[in-house]
Amino acid sequence: MLFLVSVTGILSISSCKKDTEETPVPESSYTPTPYELRVPTGWSVPVIPDFNPTTVEGVRLGRMLFYDNILSMNGRSCSSCHHPDKSYSTPVFVSNSGESISVPPLINLAWNPDFEWYGQVPKLDHVPLGDFTPEFFDPNMDTIVARIKAHPLYPRYYYEAFGIKDVGAISSDELKLKSSYAIIQFVRTLISDNSKFDKVMRHETAFTPEEMDGSVTFYTEKGDCFHCHGTPLLTNNVITNNGLDTVFSGENQGYYNVTGRPTDMGKFSAPTLRNIELTAPYMHDGRFQTLEEVIEFYNSGVHWSSPNIDPIMTKPFKEYGLMLSDQDKSNLIAFLKTFTDTSVINNPEYTNPF
């Protein structure tokens, strides 16, 4: 706490100094520069809505807001729960209602069609709006506007990204929206495509025999991981019930909470397995602490009688599980660890700019 106060003090001092040196909002015209999102070979076209095109200026603003606690009253920033070294996730968030929620990683989201564990937010650009609540940022918009206006850089950055000449002259809802848009423009640039798995696909290196064996388990009926975790993104973006539970309540009702359809009870979005080594614990509620526990669940713990369970999960002759040997399991985990991409963590374009 003391540390935070000290930092704020320094920022205040430096802001006073800078204020006198530069004009916050220049008279130049508002002409944001389009940001060309890199599309790795073999990936589909990313989903970028017309209402929030990615621009160099928007990404710059979004990156600052992502790491800055200027939008909150409690010292939090996006990066408080989305740590780069954990693939922009955090182990577990405990909600006000006391339920544990595994925080999804923020990588390759430009290719996702739905967001959060049960697809409750249809547009990525609106996801950060959920942080402007007492549970997350606990914002006081008057204070936030005053902070931004007094900042040496933000007034110019908001102008150059969105043409906003005075953040105090727009509604607080508009300010939240544009801040969300900027944050998401930055998040869309967080692309993970340089894991060992990717390098093998590009013929730059080769799997070890153990990893190769694990990949066969992954991509054949033996382990049958690929039906939900296929494509270069390692998710097919299905919202489905993988047989975790038979009885549901609260957050565990999953997609049912969005649609109200009984047939959607217990369905969750299949997450990407990219950087899965870094994002423990696992499942939407973080119930499994290790990859070993996850594999053992699929090997022997699936609840066949779960209502609306994905048909893929109920194979005949698999009543007693996948029957993977200990070697199969450890090889599969060796393969899963080839999805780890440290370059997305250490990329200087993504790190804390402060």
Added chain:
Amino acid sequence: MKKIFISVISLAVLLGGCKKDSETEPTPLTPNSFTITISHSVDAQSLYFDSLMYTNEAGYNYSVSRVWYYLSNLKLIKSDSSEIKISDYLFVDAAQSSTCKMNLSSVPEGSYIGIAYSIGLDSSTNQTGALPATVENLQMEWPVPMGGGYHFLKFEGSFIDSSLSYGFTMHIGTNTYLVNGKAWRNFSIGSGNNQINLAMNLNEWFRNPMVYDFDMDGNYSMGNMMAMDKLMKNGADVFNIVP
């Protein structure tokens, strides 16, 4: 100016046609728009997802959770049995109406007695990476360790057997199991807009020529050559043409 341009093109086409007529077989190829809509049902019932309201030939009550497939090699069949290819491939997700429509612009005028189709992709296309990297194509990939290419069909749901609910996943892939079928009805294509509906009856996957029984044949066709063979053969008449 635009009208003049179109007239010139038309004239050129006509001249081209006349010239060819005198040299080879008659080919009165006047481009006409042809819209094919695709619908899905289970016998006389409309398709509603995740609803245990259907019964197949073997007597199982079942629901449908997914119907994804490639419809390819559409050919118009003339009365002399000759065929005119009119399309390459279309990815169809029965739950997304936007995928259940094909607009063709250069379809030859004439009278036809049916449409030939494939469900799946021919061998030149059925190779990993051969199709554009769209979301749906990536989702349909058939893993390289199992031969590569793409799933031809993903037909999934649940069924009741002795009061217990089980899933079924009818997946078809690999070149051997390309479904080739025909749908019969007299129709003609004239100038202007033309439209027909190809209606898939999902119950046809489970009958004719062979009854598909989840219990006997397997409720999971992947890695099961006998099951995929049966589905391939049954798939030859899953479509009807509805004017």
